[in-house]
Each structure stands twice: as C-alpha cells, then as structure tokens.
Amino acid sequence: MPLLPGAEPYRHHGGPVGILVCHGFTGSPNSMRPWAERAAAEGYSVSLPLLPGHGTHWKDLNTTRWPDWYATIEREYLSLAEECDQVFVFGLSMGGLLSLHLAAERGAGISGLVLVNPLVRMPGQAHVALPVVRHLVPSFPGITSDIAKPGVDEGGYxxxxxxxAHSMKQLTKIVQSQLPSVTQPLLLFRSPQDNVVSPDSGRMLLERVGSKDVEERLLERSRHVATLDWDAELIFDGSMDFVRRLTVPATKG
Structure with a gap:
C-alpha cells in the first residue's frame, strides 16, 4: 500500500552527535519532520523512522504490536550509535513511550531525552475494555491532528x-515499571490543553523517573501535536539548547 503524504522516513548524515526522532501512535514522520529538519540544519546526524503499520492504512497498524515498533527504534538507535559519539532521543506521544523504553534498556548509550506530551499512562477509562472489545470491533474513531493552529493536519489515521492500542497499553505498564531506571537528562514539553494524553502521564513521569537533570516546560498555546503547533519553535529551540549543553567534544575521526 502506498505511503500517505509526508509519511516517508527521514535520514540525515551530519556530525558526530546523533538524534533519533520518534513519532506517535497512528501518526507518521510528517508530525516530526520540521523538528528533524531543524536538527539536521544544526549539523546533527538525524534518523526519523516510519514505525511499522503507520503511514498507510489503520488496518496495517492492527497487524503490528509494540515489539515491532520498538525494533525499528532500536535498529535506528544502533545505526546512529555506530556512527556517532553521542545519541539523543526526541519523542512525541507514543514516540515518547518508546523513547523511555529505549532509555531504560540502553542506559548510558543515550545522552538525553526530549519528550513532547509523552504517553506514559493510558487516558480515560475506555482502555479498560480493550482486552475484550478488540475481539469484537477492529477500531474506534481516532483522535488525530489535535492542533490549535488553524489549517494544520498531521496526516494521521x-x-x-x-x-x-491494546499492545500500546501493555507497553505503558512495562515502561511505568522502568521509569526509576531512566536516569538520563530529561527535557519534558507538555501542553496543558492536550486532548489526547492526560496530565496524569506527565505527573507520573516526573514522579517516578530516575533522572536528576529534569526540566518541564509548558506549551500554553499548543495541543497534543505541539511539534506542528504554535509553540513548535519553542520546542525546536529548547531541544537544540539542551543537546548543546550536554554535548561533549567529538572523539571519532
């Protein structure tokens, strides 16, 4: 099946510092491309993969599970780690969840995390019925393009x-137990007007994460897909400052 417009993965070979960029559930690289391109323009090596089951049709996503998505993230991380002295990870929504799992698994191999409205805890109560309902109906109406800026579409399902979705819920439970093991510097961007991920996710992350270098910044003018919203430049500028602060001199020739 052909890719939706903007769903193509993005890769840039730059300097000795790498940045892995992770999109969210039912989304695609389209939601993260401006951020990835900004990092590339700053001279970083960048990988923004398309997660399995995404960027085509929602039925394709229903045949995949979280280990499939994580395998892609881990593969791209290893590729960056092969060519770079340091690797940072940027994630939006479920991309933030996958980023946290990678950070717990890879430890010091990741120099820092920048997360935008990360999913750590499933919102609402509808997810409680997922173990049963998923066998009765294949899908629910989606929540896509939760963006305050008029005329912007993230191109999601x-x-x-x-x-x-049930598989994603299983990953939230795993990551919740791993949060004390996530010790990398963390910059969290959160939208108070997020209609997809509840404030409980941010609170749980800040309460349980093992990182000592932690900062939360609120995105007052943006909704869930803040990387395409009014506060996108705040995210881009803040993340570049964060990476520069934590970057050590290059050692690879």
Missing part, C-alpha cells in the same frame, strides 16, 4: 486500531 482517522481510526484507532484496537489490537494495536
């Missing part, structure tokens, strides 16, 4: 595939 308009349906939420329930087998995949």
């Amino acid at each position: 308009t349906r939420t595939p329930l087998h995949a």
